[in-house]
Amino acid sequence: MNSNATKNEKNKLLTEFILIVDDEEDIRDLLVDQIQLSGFKAVTAANGSEALAKLRDNSCFLVLSDYLVLVRHSIQIHRVFLDKFLDHC
Numbered sequence: 001m002n003s004n005a006t007k008n009e010k011n012k013l014l015t016e017f018i019l020i021v022d023d024e025e026d027i028r029d030l031l032v033d034q035i036q037l038s039g040f041k042a043v044t045a046a047n048g049s050e051a052l053a054k055l056r057d058n059s060c061f062l063v064l065s066d067y068l069v070l071v072r073h074s075i076q077i078h079r080v081f082l083d084k085f086l087d088h089c
Contacts, residue, residue, distance in 0.1 A: 018035050021051045
């Protein structure tokens with residue numbers, strides 16, 4: 001892969017978001033800080049319903065989640081994430 005293609009892929013990742021899903025605000029804030037220090041953008045959700053809405057509204061390339069938060073919405077979130085991911089491929 002040439003360097004221009006690699007640079008374009010990296011720039012694309014930097015314009016997309018990492019979705020952080022956790023019911024504890026302190027944990028969300030800590031993760032956002034670390035992600036932003038690494039040069040990425042972050043979007044947060046406190047529960048599965050918020051996560052679904054954020055996934056539908058944003059180009060997300062990674063979801064970090066507290067397992068228990070997503071128990072009720074995990075299949076829906078997985079489907080939305082995969083649909084958006086496959087649209088970008």
